[in-house]
Amino acid sequence: MTAISxxxxxxxxxxxxxxxxxxxRGYAGVSLRDIADEAGLKAGSLYYHFRSKDEIxxxxxDIGIALVHEAVERAVAALPQGxxxxxxxxxxxxxxxxxxxxxxxxxxxxVRIFGQLPPEVRRANLPARQxxxxxxxAIIDRARAAGTVRNSVDTATxxxxxxxxxxASLEWFDPARGDVDRLARRYADLALHGLLGRPEA
Amino acid sequence: MTAISxxxxxxxxxxxxxxxxxxxRGYAGVSLRDIADEAGLKAGSLYYHFRSKDEIxxxxxDIGIALVHEAVERAVAALPQGxxxxxxxxxxxxxxxxxxxxxxxxxxxxVRIFGQLPPEVRRANLPARQxxxxxxxAIIDRARAAGTVRNSVDTATxxxxxxxxxxASLEWFDPARGDVDRLARRYADLALHGLLGRPEA
DNA sequence: CCTACCGATCGGTAGG
DNA sequence: CCTACCGATCGGTAGG
Numbered sequence: 001m002t003a004i005s006x007x008x009x010x011x012x013x014x015x016x017x018x019x020x021x022x023x024x025r026g027y028a029g030v031s032l033r034d035i036a037d038e039a040g041l042k043a044g045s046l047y048y049h050f051r052s053k054d055e056i057x058x059x060x061x062d063i064g065i066a067l068v069h070e071a072v073e074r075a076v077a078a079l080p081q082g083x084x085x086x087x088x089x090x091x092x093x094x095x096x097x098x099x100x101x102x103x104x105x106x107x108x109x110x111v112r113i114f115g116q117l118p119p120e121v122r123r124a125n126l127p128a129r130q131x132x133x134x135x136x137x138a139i140i141d142r143a144r145a146a147g148t149v150r151n152s153v154d155t156a157t158x159x160x161x162x163x164x165x166x167x168a169s170l171e172w173f174d175p176a177r178g179d180v181d182r183l184a185r186r187y188a189d190l191a192l193h194g195l196l197g198r199p200e201a
Numbered sequence: 202m203t204a205i206s207x208x209x210x211x212x213x214x215x216x217x218x219x220x221x222x223x224x225x226r227g228y229a230g231v232s233l234r235d236i237a238d239e240a241g242l243k244a245g246s247l248y249y250h251f252r253s254k255d256e257i258x259x260x261x262x263d264i265g266i267a268l269v270h271e272a273v274e275r276a277v278a279a280l281p282q283g284x285x286x287x288x289x290x291x292x293x294x295x296x297x298x299x300x301x302x303x304x305x306x307x308x309x310x311x312v313r314i315f316g317q318l319p320p321e322v323r324r325a326n327l328p329a330r331q332x333x334x335x336x337x338x339a340i341i342d343r344a345r346a347a348g349t350v351r352n353s354v355d356t357a358t359x360x361x362x363x364x365x366x367x368x369a370s371l372e373w374f375d376p377a378r379g380d381v382d383r384l385a386r387r388y389a390d391l392a393l394h395g396l397l398g399r400p401e402a
Numbered sequence: 403c404c405t406a407c408c409g410a411t412c413g414g415t416a417g418g
Numbered sequence: 419c420c421t422a423c424c425g426a427t428c429g430g431t432a433g434g
Contacts, residue, residue, distance in 0.1 A: 025229065033411080149396055153390060160369065164365055168368065171316060186362075196287070233428085411429105415423085
């Protein structure tokens with residue numbers, strides 16, 4: 001049984017509220033009074049839990065990456081030895097989409113506002129971003145090592161293409177109405193075989 | 202010779218400055234004083250050219266879509282009759298990326314801040330967005346009609362996948378250092394044939 | 403297109 | 419965790 005202190009509980013509630021508000025109105029569009037109101041405390045009291053607005057947003061950004069990183073890493077590690085490139089990449093794509101959409105307040109806050117943050121705050125989130133990119137590069141290179149991958153496109157370009165396509169789904173896909181697993185199968189099919197399948201020559 | 206009035210010139214300069222600032226700091230992160238300072242006039246004077254902050258941002262959003270729409274539509278119309286699906290889609294992809302990256306202040310302002318705008322402002326930009334999506338759906342369906350397209354993924358899903366991947370390039374691709382045409386060839390190759398090429402069965 | 407200003411709101415702090 | 423407040427800044431307007 002985990003003992004959850006009142007302060008911990010409040011802190012989590014503040015972060016949940018902050019993530020959703022930052023996603024919806026941007027970094028500068030959310031005041032500490034907005035967050036405090038919805039989280040049920042007074043604006044000045046936020047400083048009992050956080051040192052500044054920047055610390056709140058930095059925490060939201062890191063959580064958004066960490067949840068997805070862990071989900072993808074765990075699912076890939078649980079695969080039987082020597083998976084086909086298809087199986088490996090399809091698993092990673094499904095896990096990324098499932099986690100991304102499940103924690104969409106945090107993940108889409110990250111995707112949406114990262115580019116418009118003060119440089120110091122952006123810098124604080126960079127290591128987590130780079131570790132996640134490295135995880136994907138390792139997965140792609142592992143698929144490549146199986147030998148059936150066409151070699152025309154380098155790892156970084158494929159990773160940027162694929163993560164860009166997946167992250168954009170935050171802007172239109174509603175997990176409450178759509179089937180995440182079906183979306184994952186379609187996106188994996190497109191990433192692996194494209195619209196046409198076999199190249200012309 | 203086009204006569205450009207002083208007021209028109211100032212208006213254009215204000216929009217250029219506003220687009221870049223909105224892209225970098227978000228909608229609420231940019232004050233009218235910030236824009237006026239960099240455009241070389243006083244904050245109150247902006248109201249000689251625009252009725253409100255919302256009118257400025259709405260104009261920036263519409264320009265971002267219109268420039269890309271026209272470029273893609275024109276290039277596709279200029280194609281010889283009966284182009285192959287490869288040629289048709291590769292042309293559209295190249296034009297989208299070239300225009301998107303050439304006008305990146307406007308286009309990335311649009312991509313980045315759309316989701317965090319007040320609902321009225323978002324609504325004003327919706328028709329332009331939907332017309333552009335319809336243009337892409339028509340292009341994809343035309344490629345499909347040639348008969349060599351696999352039918353496993355529907356038009357809307359492919360369009361969302363592809364536009365998501367392309368638009369994300371705004372966050373990392375620097376046209377001053379990279380080769381847009383090479384990026385376009387790689388993205389077209391991935392969209393058409395995927396990482397593996399031929400499907401397994 | 404500028405000057406001078408309005409009421410409202412901002413992030414943050416002192417003191418409890 | 420609250421009350422009460424600080425100086426700074428916000429979008430917008432009147433009058434020129």
